[in-house]
Structure formats: C-alpha cells, structure tokens
Amino acid sequence: MNWLNLLPALLRGAEVTAWITVASTIGGAFLSFAAGIGVRSRFRGFRWLAGLYIQIFRGTSLLVQLFWLYFALPIIGISLSPVVAGVLGLSLNIGAYGAEVVRGSLASVDTGQIEAATALNLSPLHTLWRVIMPQALVEMMPPFGNLVIQNLKDSSLVSLISLADLAFQADQLRNQTLETLPILTLTLLLYFAMALVLMVAMRFVERYARRVSGREAAR
Amino acid sequence: MLFGIHWNLASQWSFALSITPILLIGMKVTVEATVFGFLIAMSLGLVFALLRSMPLRAVSWPTAIFVEFVRDTPLLIQLYFLYYVLPNYGISLPALETGVITLGIQYSAYTSEVYRAGLEAVPFGQREAARALNLGSFRTYRDVIIPQAIPRIVPALANYLVSIIKDTPILSAITVLEMLGVGKIIGDRTFRYLIPLTLVGILFLILTVIAAWGVRFVERRMPRGGVALK
Amino acid sequence: MTYLAQFENVTKRFGDTSILHNFNFEVTSGEHVVLMGPSGSGKSTVLRILMTLEGIQDGVVYVEGEPLWHEYRNGVLKPAREAHLRRMRNGIGMLFQHFNLFPNMTVLRNVIEAPMNVQRLSRTEATERADELLERVGMSNKRDAYPLSLSGGQKQRVAIARAMAMRPKLLMFDEPTSALDPEMVGDILEVIKDLAQAYDLTMLIVTHEMGFAREVADRVCFFCDGQILEQGKPETIFTEPTEARTRQFLSRVTGAKKAKVGSEAQS
Ligand SMILES: Nc1ncnc2c1ncn2[C@@H]1O[C@H](COP(=O)(O)OP(=O)(O)OP(=O)(O)O)[C@@H](O)[C@H]1O
Ligand SMILES: [Mg+2]
Numbered sequence: 001m002n003w004l005n006l007l008p009a010l011l012r013g014a015e016v017t018a019w020i021t022v023a024s025t026i027g028g029a030f031l032s033f034a035a036g037i038g039v040r041s042r043f044r045g046f047r048w049l050a051g052l053y054i055q056i057f058r059g060t061s062l063l064v065q066l067f068w069l070y071f072a073l074p075i076i077g078i079s080l081s082p083v084v085a086g087v088l089g090l091s092l093n094i095g096a097y098g099a100e101v102v103r104g105s106l107a108s109v110d111t112g113q114i115e116a117a118t119a120l121n122l123s124p125l126h127t128l129w130r131v132i133m134p135q136a137l138v139e140m141m142p143p144f145g146n147l148v149i150q151n152l153k154d155s156s157l158v159s160l161i162s163l164a165d166l167a168f169q170a171d172q173l174r175n176q177t178l179e180t181l182p183i184l185t186l187t188l189l190l191y192f193a194m195a196l197v198l199m200v201a202m203r204f205v206e207r208y209a210r211r212v213s214g215r216e217a218a219r
Numbered sequence: 220m221l222f223g224i225h226w227n228l229a230s231q232w233s234f235a236l237s238i239t240p241i242l243l244i245g246m247k248v249t250v251e252a253t254v255f256g257f258l259i260a261m262s263l264g265l266v267f268a269l270l271r272s273m274p275l276r277a278v279s280w281p282t283a284i285f286v287e288f289v290r291d292t293p294l295l296i297q298l299y300f301l302y303y304v305l306p307n308y309g310i311s312l313p314a315l316e317t318g319v320i321t322l323g324i325q326y327s328a329y330t331s332e333v334y335r336a337g338l339e340a341v342p343f344g345q346r347e348a349a350r351a352l353n354l355g356s357f358r359t360y361r362d363v364i365i366p367q368a369i370p371r372i373v374p375a376l377a378n379y380l381v382s383i384i385k386d387t388p389i390l391s392a393i394t395v396l397e398m399l400g401v402g403k404i405i406g407d408r409t410f411r412y413l414i415p416l417t418l419v420g421i422l423f424l425i426l427t428v429i430a431a432w433g434v435r436f437v438e439r440r441m442p443r444g445g446v447a448l449k
Numbered sequence: 450m451t452y453l454a455q456f457e458n459v460t461k462r463f464g465d466t467s468i469l470h471n472f473n474f475e476v477t478s479g480e481h482v483v484l485m486g487p488s489g490s491g492k493s494t495v496l497r498i499l500m501t502l503e504g505i506q507d508g509v510v511y512v513e514g515e516p517l518w519h520e521y522r523n524g525v526l527k528p529a530r531e532a533h534l535r536r537m538r539n540g541i542g543m544l545f546q547h548f549n550l551f552p553n554m555t556v557l558r559n560v561i562e563a564p565m566n567v568q569r570l571s572r573t574e575a576t577e578r579a580d581e582l583l584e585r586v587g588m589s590n591k592r593d594a595y596p597l598s599l600s601g602g603q604k605q606r607v608a609i610a611r612a613m614a615m616r617p618k619l620l621m622f623d624e625p626t627s628a629l630d631p632e633m634v635g636d637i638l639e640v641i642k643d644l645a646q647a648y649d650l651t652m653l654i655v656t657h658e659m660g661f662a663r664e665v666a667d668r669v670c671f672f673c674d675g676q677i678l679e680q681g682k683p684e685t686i687f688t689e690p691t692e693a694r695t696r697q698f699l700s701r702v703t704g705a706k707k708a709k710v711g712s713e714a715q716s
Contacts, residue, residue, distance in 0.1 A: 059424040063388040064399055068420060071403070071412035116549035116608075119500050120563035120615060121538045124531075130562070134553040149291060156293035160392055167295055180303040188292045188300065195291035213553050 013169030031095025036102025259323025264330025486672030602633030
C-alpha cells in the first residue's frame with residue numbers, strides 16, 4: 001500500500017488534533033491566570049480553591065481525569081460528548097500546570113515594582129494588570145511554550161475516549177490495514193511537524209511579550 | 220471478579236472497599252513501571268547527553284535531532300510504534316516491558332537535557348582551575364565537574380519521577396493492567412465507573428504526593444557545595 | 450500645633466527583632482529633614498512606615514494629625530483597612546534607591562499613570578503636568594523612551610518627576626544617589642535642591658551626602674539602633690557633635706569619601 005494513500009485519513013485526524021490543541025490551550029490559559037492569580041489572592045477562600053484545583057489536577061494523571069470526565073460523570077447525570085470531555089480535561093490539566101507558571105512569574109517580579117506602585121497609590125488591581133502582569137508575561141513565555149507542546153502531545157490521549165483525532169485515526173488505520181510501520185511513522189512525523197509550527201509561533205509570542213514588558217527596546 | 224478477588228455491590232461503601240485490593244494490585248504494576256522506566260530514562264539520558272556533547276558532528280547532530288523528535292512526539296504513539304511495529308521485525312516484547320522501555324526513551328529526552336544543563340552550569344573557571352592544577356580530563360570530571368553538577372542534576376531528575384508516575388496510565392492503551400486499566404475494567408464489568416475511577420484518582424494523588432515529598436527531601440539533603448565521588 | 454508627620458511611641462518588629470522601640474519623631478510642615486546613621490539603624494524603616502509599606506506593632510503614626518495605621522471605627526481606634534491607607538497615601542510620595550521605574554511603560558507613561566488613574570486627571574491635564582515636571586528635571590527629550598535605555602541618573606530624574614506628578618505634601622527619599630555612578634550624584638542632588646526651593650514641600654531624606662545636607666536640611670537627625678541619638682541644625686551636628694557615636698560615624702563617612710575620591714583620581 002502506498003504511503004500517500006494513508007495520508008488523507010491521518011490529515012483529517014491531524015486537523016481534529018490541531019483544533020483540540022488550540023481550544024484546550026485557550027481554555028488552559030484562562031484557567032492558568034485565574035488559578036495563578038487566585039493563589040496569591042488576599043482572600044483565603046480564593047487561595048484555597050485555587051490551591052485545591054492545582055493540587056488535584058497536577059497530582060493525578062491526565063488520562064485518569066479524561067476517563068473520569070467521560071465515564072464517571074454520566075453516572076451522576078452529566079453526560080459529556082468526547083469533544084467536550086476531551087477539551088475540558090485537557091484545559092483543566094494544562095491550566096493547573098500553567099497556574100504554577102503564572103504564580104511563579106508573578107512572584108518573580110521585583111517587589112520594588114509593587115512598592116513603587118503603592119507609593120503612587122495605584123490600586124492593587126491596577127498594579128497587578130498594568131505593572132506586574134506585563135513584566136511577568138516575559139517570564140511566563142518559555143515555560144508556556146513547553147506547556148503548549150506538552151498539550152499537543154497530551155491531546156493524543158483523547159483518542160482513548162473515542163475522539164477521532166490523529167492518534168485515533170492512526171489506531172483505526174492500523175486495525176484496518178495492518179500497515180503499522182508507515183502509519184505510525186507518518187503519525188509521528190505529523191505530530192513533530194505540528195510541534196515545530198507551535199515552536200515557531202511561540203517564538204513570535206515571546207518576542208511580543210519581551211517588547212510589552214520593556215525588556216527589549218520598542219523602536 | 221478480577222485477579223481472583225470478588226467485588227461486593229451491596230452498597231457504595233462495600234463496593235469501594237471490595238475493589239481497593241484489586242486496585243492495589245494495579246498500583247504495584249504502576250510503581251514497577253515507574254521505577255524501571257525511571258532507571259532506563261536516567262541511564263539512556265546520560266548516554267544521549269554524552270553523545271550530544273561529542274565533538275564529532277556525525278554523532279552529536281543525529282543524537283540532537285533524535286532527542287528533539289522523541290521529546291516532541293506523544294508517548295502514546297511511541298508506545299504503539301514499539302508495540303505494533305517491532306514484532307514485524309522479530310522483536311516481540313510483552314506489553315509491560317514495551318511500556319517501560321517507551322517511558323524510559325521518552326523521559327531520556329528530558330533527562331539528557333538535565334545532564335547537559337547540569338554539567339554546563341558548573342562555572343568555566345572550575346575547568347580552568349583544574350587545568351591550572353594540571354589535572355587530567357578524567358580526574359577533572361571525576362573530582363571537580365561531576366561532584367559540583369550532582370546537586371543540580373539529582374533534584375531535577377527526581378522531579379521527572381513524579382511525571383513518570385502520571386504517565387503510566389497511558390500504558391493501559393496497550394493492555395497493561397496498571398491502576399487505571401484495572402479501574403476501567405472494573406467499571407466496564409459493573410457499569411459503575413464513578414467509584415473505581417475516583418479511587419484511582421485518589422490513589423494517584425497519594426502516590427504523587429509521597430513522591431513529591433521524597434523529591435523535596437532529596438533536594439534539601441543535597442549538599443550545596445557538591446558531592447564527592449569515592 | 451499639629452505636625453505633618455509624627456511617630457508616637459512606635460514599635461516596629463521584624464519577627465522577634467525589634468527595629469524601632471518606643472520611637473518618637475516629628476516633622477513639621479515645610480521642613481526639610483535629613484536622616485543619617487549606620488546601616489541597619491532603621492532609617493529606611495521609618496520612611497517605609499510613612500509610605501505604608503511596613504506596618505507597625507505598637508504606638509501611633511500621625512499624618513496631618515490623623516492616625517496613619519489606624520482608623521476610628523465606632524469611636525474606637527482600630528488597625529487601618531486598605532481604604533483608609535489609600536486615602537492617607539494621597540499626600541505622600543517616595544523615591545527609592547533603585548528608582549523602581551515601570552520598565553513596561555515609556556517615561557511619559559510612568560509619570561502620567563498615577564495622576565490619570567488615581568487622581569482621575571484627563572490625559573491632556575496629566576500630560577501637561579508631566580511635561581512641565583520632565584522639563585524641570587531635564588528629561589523632556591526622553592519622554593518617549595523606555596527606562597531600559599536610560600542611565601541611573603536619568604532614571605532617578607524620571608522617578609522624581611513621577612512622584613512629583615502626584616503633588617505630594619511629603620516627599621521622601623531613601624538614599625536616592627547611593628546606586629548611582631559617582632559623577633551622576635551631583636546632578637541628582639541639584640535636582641532635589643531645586644525642588645526644595647521651588648515647591649512648598651516637606652522633605653524627609655535619607656542620605657550620607659554631608660555637603661548636600663548642609664545646603665538643604667533644616668535639621669539633621671542622627672540615627673542609631675532605632676533611636677534618634679542626636680539632632681539639630683546641620684552646622685551644629687557636623688561641626689560639634691556631642692555624641693561619640695556621631696563623631697565616629699561622621700569621620701568614617703568623610704574618610705570613606707576621601708578614600709573614594711583618591712582612588713578615582715588614581716585610576
Ligand atoms: N523585611 C524585613 N525582614 C526582616 N528584617 C528586616 C526587614 N527589613 C529590614 N529589616 C531589618 O531592620 C533593620 C533596619 O533596616 P533599615 O532598612 O531600616 O535600615 P537602614 O538604616 O535603612 O540601613 P541601610 O543604611 O543599610 O539602608 C535592619 O537590621 C534590617 O536587617
Ligand atoms: Mg536603608
């Protein structure tokens with residue numbers, strides 16, 4: 001069988017993988033900021049909630065989380081489609097790791113910046129968003145880049161809750177054709193290619209972040 | 220029934236209680252896979268780090284590309300690759316062994332980076348000082364570089380132990396009966412997923428908390444100045 | 450009379466170590482006070498308490514007769530909440546040893562950020578005010594530059610304009626020149642002297658620059674172990690200090706200065 005004949009099905013899967021990765025990265029970014037800021041909150045309730053979320057989703061395994069969302073939740077009356085369970089699981093998982101990145105980067109900004117903001121009587125919220133966050137963003141970018149690649153790789157696990165992504169298509173094809181070597185080689189190469197695209201994209205985002213933080217001259 | 224142990228469906232609690240021993244059997248496999256995967260990752264990572272640092276480009280470049288490729292592709296597909304492709308070439312390994320080897324290879328991509336960064340972090344002045352003392356390159360490494368690199372390398376390596384624990388459930392995709400695989404089977408057979416999967420989650424939490432605690436212990440015990448090699 | 454700022458039996462501890470103990474200190478409106486003293490004696494702490502960067506454990510700090518770290522709730526003096534601190538901070542500004550400009554904002558943005566967002570000035574009003582101040586400190590030509598591209602002396606000028614833009618009654622300087630290259634020190638001191646003359650400002654300055662203190666200070670306070678050991682007019686303190694510790698400190702500061710100048714002359 002020609003390797004080219006395998007490509008259409010795999011590419012269809014790759015498209016699903018790309019969408020799942022993008023969606024869960026956006027969801028994860030949102031959760032990262034919410035929880036990463038939450039653990040530094042003045043309010044104990046927020047700190048506690050954010051801490052619990054991070055601990056649970058970093059402390060257990062992604063596949064356990066996906067199975068739990070997909071197989072266990074219906075029993076208490078919440079049935080999620082594979083797409084919803086997959087994107088939700090990936091977002092929750094990557095968000096917990098991202099929250100640690102956000103927390104660490106916020107903490108790494110020189111305390112003198114907060115003191116100067118206080119001396120100017122800027123509100124805590126304004127200080128966070130306009131002073132601390134733009135500077136912390138630079139610190140976040142390299143680890144975020146790693147997390148996005150991690151997320152792409154992790155997305156392959158949604159095939160195990162029957163979402164038709166690249167890994168799923170590869171497994172299907174393997175079952176049908178038994179052409180294991182070409183199928184799996186192509187699949188690995190496709191994942192690698194997507195990872196390279198993400199790396200290049202992250203390079204641009206990083207440069208942008210360096211500029212807004214004042215680490216790099218703007219003009 | 221699984222592994223000769225029956226479950227008791229009388230109530231939620233009795234169900235949970237009766238399947239715990241079954242899950243613990245699965246946990247044994249989880250721990251085995253973690254430990255052996257980690258050992259492979261540590262040794263293979265060192266090999267890759269050394270190959271990458273070779274002055275000979277014909278060796279260092281392919282190694283670098285291979286390591287990058289392994290790092291950027293999913294464990295699941297690598298697992299399929301070793302499990303389904305190798306038998307066509309006469310290499311047939313049981314599922315657990317395949318899983319352990321795949322974990323080892325995937326994580327060697329990370330550990331090789333740890334070795335490289337750890338060795339590079341030793342200030343260059345230390346090498347110069349060793350040369351000034353006329354130490355040979357073997358003794359420079361054994362007595363100067365490696366002892367100083369160890370306090371950086373060991374805690375970073377140990378962190379990957381925790382990550383490996385969390386990746387072991389992927390082995391269930393090639394029929395390894397580790398903890399999650401066992402929990403899933405119980406669910407499939409009883410149509411009750413909530414309790415087994417929640418228990419699996421809790422057991423994983425316990426494992427990772429203990430492992431993370433161990434990592435911190437190792438980190439604290441590391442002498443800052445370096446570890447002498449006997 | 451009421452003082453602009455007053456410490457009344459203030460105790461400040463970090464953990465178990467007591468930095469200020471039953472500390473009393475007053476600053477009158479319009480006065481220029483210089484604080485000197487050995488490292489670790491608590492000079493910065495005094496400034497930071499007034500800037501609400503450090504809380505106190507006992508006693509009361511008054512600013513314009515009103516408790517800073519306390520507020521009356523139902524007629525009882527209670528520890529202040531954020532809203533009270535925000536109101537009290539309004540008339541107070543501070544400059545830091547390391548300038549602490551916001552690197553993610555241009556020079557102009559650094560100066561207008563607080564007037565626009567705290568005092569709710571329009572952008573035009575804030576920019577007008579900023580331009581005037583940047584002109585005064587000699588930084589107009591850098592208004593669109595980012596702090597990254599400025600020298601230490603230039604950063605401190607911008608920081609001064611930024612603090613002044615809030616129109617503080619009390620402006621505090623914590624060793625404003627100690628992180629600067631020696632040739633920049635004089636410039637910054639000139640800027641501060643200019644402010645002292647041009648504006649109706651109360652100033653509290655931690656510095657070891659004695660020549661500068663002589664010119665600007667109405668009063669020099671010599672600090673030691675969280676107490677004011679000796680205070681008075683600069684001429685008196687510098688020429689005929691009564692305390693041995695003061696004499697010792699002053700001779701060390703002048704000695705260090707001379708040594709520094711000498712070594713520079715050589716190099
Ligand atoms: N956050 C803190 N935690 C613990 N101790 C502190 C803290 N900040 C200051 N101290 C201690 O309080 C004492 C007074 O500090 P302060 O900074 O006020 O001294 P200073 O007179 O400004 O000295 P310097 O000339 O070195 O700036 C010092 O012994 C210092 O170690
Ligand atoms: Mg100080």
